Amino acid sequence: MAAVRETVETVGEVEKYKYGFSTDIESEKAPLGLTEDTVRFISAKKNEPAWLLEWRLAAFRRWLTMTEPTWAKVTYPPIDFQDAYYYSAPKQQAKLDSLDQVDPKLLETYEKLGIPLTEQKMLAGVAVDAVFDSVSVVTTFKEKLAEAGVIFCPMSEAVAKHPELVKKYLGSVVPTSDNFYATLNSAVFSEGSFVYIPEGVRCPMELSTYFRINEKQTGQFERTLIIAEKGSCVSYLEGCTAPQRDENQLHAAVVELVALDDAEIKYSTVQNWFPGDEEGKGGVYNFVTKRGDCRGANSKISWTQVETGSAITWKYPSCILRGDNSRGEFYSIAISNGHQQVDSGTKMIHLGRNTTSRIISKGISAGKSSNTYRGLVSVHRKAENVRNFTQCDSLLIGSKCSAHTVPYVETKNPTAVLEHEATTSKISDDQLFYCMQRGIGEEEAVALIVNGFCRDVLQQLPMEFAVEAQKLVGISLEGSVG
Amino acid sequence: MLEIRNLHVTVDGKEILKGIDLDVAAGEVHAIMGPNGSGKSTLSYVLAGREGYEVTEGSILFNGQDLREMGVDERAAAGIFLAFQYPLEIPGVTTMTFLKTALNAQRKARGEEELDAVRFLKLVREKAKPLNVNDEMLKRALNVGYSGGEKKRAEVLQMSLLEPSLAVLDETDSGLDIDALKTVAEGVNAMRSPERSMIVITHYQRLLDYIVPDVVHVLSGGRIVKTGGKELALELEKSGYAAYGADAA
Ligand SMILES: Nc1ncnc2c1ncn2[C@@H]1O[C@H](COP(=O)(O)OP(=O)(O)OP(=O)(O)O)[C@@H](O)[C@H]1O
Ligand SMILES: [Mg+2]
Numbered sequence: 095m096a097a098v099r100e101t102v103e104t105v106g107e108v109e110k111y112k113y114g115f116s117t118d119i120e121s122e123k124a125p126l127g128l129t130e131d132t133v134r135f136i137s138a139k140k141n142e143p144a145w146l147l148e149w150r151l152a153a154f155r156r157w158l159t160m161t162e163p164t165w166a167k168v169t170y171p172p173i174d175f176q177d178a179y180y181y182s183a184p185k186q187q188a189k190l191d192s193l194d195q196v197d198p199k200l201l202e203t204y205e206k207l208g209i210p211l212t213e214q215k216m217l218a219g220v221a222v223d224a225v226f227d228s229v230s231v232v233t234t235f236k237e238k239l240a241e242a243g244v245i246f247c248p249m250s251e252a253v254a255k256h257p258e259l260v261k262k263y264l265g266s267v268v269p270t271s272d273n274f275y276a277t278l279n280s281a282v283f284s285e286g287s288f289v290y291i292p293e294g295v296r297c298p299m300e301l302s303t304y305f306r307i308n309e310k311q312t313g314q315f316e317r318t319l320i321i322a323e324k325g326s327c328v329s330y331l332e333g334c335t336a337p338q339r340d341e342n343q344l345h346a347a348v349v350e351l352v353a354l355d356d357a358e359i360k361y362s363t364v365q366n367w368f369p370g371d372e373e374g375k376g377g378v379y380n381f382v383t384k385r386g387d388c389r390g391a392n393s394k395i396s397w398t399q400v401e402t403g404s405a406i407t408w409k410y411p412s413c414i415l416r417g418d419n420s421r422g423e424f425y426s427i428a429i430s431n432g433h434q435q436v437d438s439g440t441k442m443i444h445l446g447r448n449t450t451s452r453i454i455s456k457g458i459s460a461g462k463s464s465n466t467y468r469g470l471v472s473v474h475r476k477a478e479n480v481r482n483f484t485q486c487d488s489l490l491i492g493s494k495c496s497a498h499t500v501p502y503v504e505t506k507n508p509t510a511v512l513e514h515e516a517t518t519s520k521i522s523d524d525q526l527f528y529c530m531q532r533g534i535g536e537e538e539a540v541a542l543i544v545n546g547f548c549r550d551v552l553q554q555l556p557m558e559f560a561v562e563a564q565k566l567v568g569i570s571l572e573g574s575v576g
Numbered sequence: 577m578l579e580i581r582n583l584h585v586t587v588d589g590k591e592i593l594k595g596i597d598l599d600v601a602a603g604e605v606h607a608i609m610g611p612n613g614s615g616k617s618t619l620s621y622v623l624a625g626r627e628g629y630e631v632t633e634g635s636i637l638f639n640g641q642d643l644r645e646m647g648v649d650e651r652a653a654a655g656i657f658l659a660f661q662y663p664l665e666i667p668g669v670t671t672m673t674f675l676k677t678a679l680n681a682q683r684k685a686r687g688e689e690e691l692d693a694v695r696f697l698k699l700v701r702e703k704a705k706p707l708n709v710n711d712e713m714l715k716r717a718l719n720v721g722y723s724g725g726e727k728k729r730a731e732v733l734q735m736s737l738l739e740p741s742l743a744v745l746d747e748t749d750s751g752l753d754i755d756a757l758k759t760v761a762e763g764v765n766a767m768r769s770p771e772r773s774m775i776v777i778t779h780y781q782r783l784l785d786y787i788v789p790d791v792v793h794v795l796s797g798g799r800i801v802k803t804g805g806k807e808l809a810l811e812l813e814k815s816g817y818a819a820y821g822a823d824a825a
Contacts, residue, residue, distance in 0.1 A: 523627065528664040531624050532678035532734065533652035533685060542677055546668025546717065 124181035130154060133281050136181045140250045140284070143257060153270035153280035160274045166437035167466040167498060168406050170379065178344060180282045180315070206569055235299065242298050244328075245290035249317050252288035259290055263321055267350035267387040267414070275346040275408075276383040283317035283348065291326035291357070300556050301330040316347040322357035324390060329360040331556055345404075346381045355390030355417065360398070362555055363411075364563060366570075367403035374433025374462075377405025384411035385441075388420035388449075396423035397440065398554040400563050402570040405434060410468065412441035415449035415477075422451040425551040427563075429544075429570045430463030430495070439469035439500075444477040444510070453484040456548045458567075459495035460574035466498040473510040480510040488518040489547050491540065491574050519547075526575075540575050541568030577602045577639060577773045578623075578742055584633035585615075585622050592618045594798035595634070600742070603770040607784055607809060608777045610795035611817050616777045617661055619795070620744045624658045625651050638742065653685035657740030659731040661747045661777075666718040671730060674718045675700055675737055682738060703736045707763050708756075724751030732763045743767070744775045749783040761786030781813040796820050 124135045133154045137147040162173070193201060239246050245256060253260050270280040291297055322328055332349075345367070351359050361384075370377025380403075386395035397411040413422025424440035436459075442451035451471065459465035465488065473480045488497035499516050521543050529539035545552065545564050555563055578600040585593035592615045600606050608616055622629045623636065625648040636643040643651060666674060680690040691699065704714060707729050719727050728748050735743050745764065749757055764774070764787050776787055784792070784806060792808040793800045794817065801820040802808065 522664075525664050525666060527624075527626050527648060528660065529666070529674075529678075530648040531652055531658050531660075532674075532738065533649050533682035534678055535649050535681060538677065538681060542669055542674070543666060546666055549668035 123179060126179060127176040128154075128178070128180055128282070132180050136282055136284060139181065140253070142250075142253055145261065146253060149265070149270065150281050153277050154282075156271050157274070157277040157281055160277060162274050166408050166468070167464060167500075168408060168435040168437050170406055170435075173344065173379075175278075181284055203569060206565060238298050242295050243292040244295065244297055245288065246301060247288055249283070249286040249288050249319065252290075252319075256288070256290070259321065260288070260319070263319055263350070263352055264317075265350075267352060267385050268348050268383050273383060275381040276348050279315045279317060279346045279348045279383070283315045285315070286317035286319075286347070288318070289320040289328060289330065291320075291322045291328045293323040294325045295323075296326065297328040300558075301328065314345055316345075316349075318347070318349040319352075320350070320359055320361070321352045322354060322359050322393075324354045325356040326354075327358045329362070329556060331362045331364070331559060333364040333366065343376070344379050344381070347383070349382070349384040349411075351384075351386035351395055353386065353388050353390060353393035353395050353417075353420075356392045357390060358394045358396075359386060360396045361386070361411070362559070363397075363399040363401070364555075364559060364566070365399065365401045365403050365407075366566065368405075369403050369432060369434050370405040372432060374405070377434075378403065379406045380404040380409065381406075382409045384409065385414065386412070386422070387414045388417050388422060388446075389414075390420070391417040391446070392419045393417050394421040394423070396425070396554070398423075398425040398551065399427070399438075400551075400555070400566065401426070401428045401436065401438060402566055407434075407436040407438055409438045410440055412443065413451065414443045414445065415451065416445045417449075418446040419448045420446055421449065423554075424451075424453045424455070424469075425554040426455045427458070427548045427551045427567070428456070428465060428467075429458045429460075429567065430465045431460040431570055431574050432463060433461070434463040436464070437466040437468055439467045441470040441472070442482060444471075444473045444480040444482070447476070447478045448480075449477060450481040451483075453482070453486075454550050455484075455486045456551055457486070457488045457497055457499075458491065458544055458547065458571070459488070459497050460491035460571055462494045464496045464498075466500060468500045468502075470502040470504070471512055472503075473505040473507050473512075475506040477507050478509050480507065480512075482510070482512045484512070484514045486514075486516045487547065488516075489544065490518065490520045491544075491571065536575055537568065537572055540571055541565075544568070544571060577604075578775075579637040580634070581636075582634035583619075583622070583631065583636060585618060586630045586632050587618065587628060591632070592798055593622070596795075596798075596800055598793070598800065600773045600775060602741075602773055603768075604790045605768065605774045605776060605787065607787075607789035607792045607806075608775060608795050609779065609792065609809065609812055614795045615798045616795055617746055618798075620658050620661075620746045620775070620777065623651075623656060623742075623744055624648060649681070650685070652738075652740075653682045655741035657735050657738055657743045659728075659735055659743065659745040659748045661750075663719050663722075663727045663731055665720045667720050669718055670715050671718045672697075672700065672714045675714075675734065678734070679737055700737060704733055706759070706766070707733050707736070708759055709733050725753060725756045728752055729756065729760060732760050736763060736767060739767075739772075741771060742773050742775070744777070746777045747779065748776075749778055749780060757783065758786065781809045784809045794820055 124132045133150050137150055268276050270277055353359050367378040388395050395413050401407055415422050422442050428436045428438050430436045440453055453469060455467045457465040457467055467486045471482045486499045490497055497518060501514055503512060525543055526539050545567050552560055552563055580596055580598040583593055583596040610616055631644055676696050683690055709729055728751060752760060789806050792804050792806060794802040
């Protein structure tokens with residue numbers, strides 16, 4: 095993966111691995127390439143129990159037999175998986191003394207997003223002054239969560255402290271053999287979160303709040319697992335509206351959600367990774383597998399995503415509606431500009447009776463980008479009285495971009511009622527003229543119209559992020575008109 | 577306020593305005609009447625700076641400034657407002673949000689302080705009340721599903737909020753029922769002031785009973801063929817445009 099190497103080199107952190115695995119477990123980085131030794135190295139680094147190593151190795155062996163999926167509407171040069179690094183210890187960001195030392199471009203974006211000054215500092219890695227003691231805030235959060243019995247910790251900590259839970263649920267939604275990237279992730283995952291909400295507990299805070307304060311570097315192969323016990327409820331937000339740069343070009347995360355009887359999980363994502371430069375060079379390849387299992391009756395899983403970053407997005411947050419009366423939701427805004435390619439959507443797999451699902455997808459393409467909605471609604475034989483509503487709207491800005499809608503429907507039960515609506519529109523010159531006649535500048539007018547177009551989805555976001563997300567929509571489309 | 581000299585305008589290669597002269601002084605209300613297709617809306621678009629409306633000859637000065645050098649939003653911030661004959665729908669954007677964005681964009685462009693949500697809400701309610709625009713309507717997406725009359729009232733609300741120095745009202749009376757016509761006319765009249773000028777485009781003398789113009793022009797075939805006082809409108813109502821050699825297209 096030449097591009098990966100290039101990016102890594104530019105960051106100036108390539109130092110060829112000098113020793114074999116067995117001789118230097120203290121190394122911060124796994125050797126180049128991917129072998130069983132790499133997997134063992136990672137597992138050893140994490141002090142993992144034998145069963146997890148075996149689990150990883152089984153995935154790795156499986157992966158060797160698999161080929162990359164090619165059905166998505168994205169194009170990129172072949173990835174050489176042996177020319178990449180699969181583990182490096184999370185780097186401590188160098189602490190800066192003041193915002194003056196931060197890239198002004200980045201600050202400009204923070205400003206536009208309306209991120210408060212203290213948070214700007216934390217995001218940019220500036221030592222935070224005494225007025226706002228992030229450590230104590232985090233501690234308060236931790237105490238509050240512990241009081242409620244909520245477990246919220248890095249995956250590696252969960253493996254050590256709650257092995258029975260991890261063992262029970264890891265891979266139970268996305269099996270190690272699921273797909274090329276998920277299998278790869280199973281072999282080499284290293285970061286990610288673990289959330290466990292005990293029976294009957296409503297998580298006392300949006301887990302987003304915590305994240306925002308405690309922003310950490312994202313990993314290349316994250317693995318997240320959220321378990322909501324009977325009658326519990328949690329809202330989780332991943333990512334950040336602030337732009338994120340990452341030297342790793344390939345990202346292949348796996349997120350698994352399990353909702354038991356009457357439980358509810360709301361998972362929101364704001365993804366704003368580096369999309370590549372004006373010529374389309376660089377940028378993150380985001381090949382993610384996200385799936386929620388409504389395992390219990392009356393459970394509900396809701397995915398909300400705002401995808402504005404990455405050069406390539408390949409992502410289908412899905413729901414398996416196993417429990418009777420369970421409900422799956424997918425709300426998506428996918429914005430592509432420049433040379434970005436997005437192939438995203440959802441799968442709603444109706445297995446249980448009276449299961450319902452709702453899909454609202456808003457694709458906005460500008461520049462020379464390509465934006466595809468790909469969705470599956472599947473109704474199994476025994477699933478009586480299924481309801482699905484799907485709405486896919488595409489908005490085109492300019493004439494060099496493209497939008498595609500690829501809905502798949504499989505119904506094996508005649509009682510299902512499935513509705514599908516799709517529209518494609520353009521921002522008309524008349525609308526722009528009208529807005530501008532009222533004194534609204536062109537870019538702001540585009541942002542306003544696009545935000546209107548996305549309104550149904552923006553409303554699903556946790557309150558504190560909705561405003562930022564709206565601004566993000568505008569920022570992602572800068573330079574797309576005129 | 578506004579000085580138009582020998583204005584020629586071409587749209588899609590076709591000359592629509594063929595030498596217009598028009599002076600509107602501060603505080604004056606001018607009515608423009610004329611047959612369908614004579615170029616009334618075209619004139620309003622040119623003033624607003626719409627793309628594709630090419631000035632091939634002549635000049636437009638607004639408070640001494642050459643309008644041609646200004647962008648659409650700059651003209652708006654400078655005080656030019658156009659109430660559209662066919663207001664556009666902006667799905668998903670509430671009227672409230674739209675109004676706030678517009679007002680604050682103009683204030684910002686003029687170097688004034690932006691209004692916060694509370695002050696804005698107070699102001700907009702104050703302006704909306706006399707026009708019978710209620711909160712429910714303000715919370716709906718702008719012009720989406722509005723009736724013809726509601727759209728026109730929303731246009732006048734925008735004018736009243738943005739307080740332009742030159743307002744061009746393009747058939748703001750069409751589609752209004754009798755009560756709404758009065759409401760709108762009252763709203764417009766309330767805005768008349770020695771500093772504000774208006775150009776009222778209409779087909780109906782009836783509106784001019786409410787909004788009494790200082791000057792009436794007849795636009796026909798891309799030219800102003802007659803100018804007179806408010807009695808000219810009455811005359812037109814009786815005899816039509818035939819007397820002015822009107823060729824409708
Ligand atoms: N894009 C265009 N290409 C060619 N002709 C155009 C274009 N736009 C407008 N016209 C023509 O310009 C002429 C003037 O149109 P305009 O809309 O200004 O008329 P109007 O006086 O406002 O009419 P009405 O009373 O019906 O509103 C019409 O003949 C119209 O067909
Ligand atoms: Mg007209």
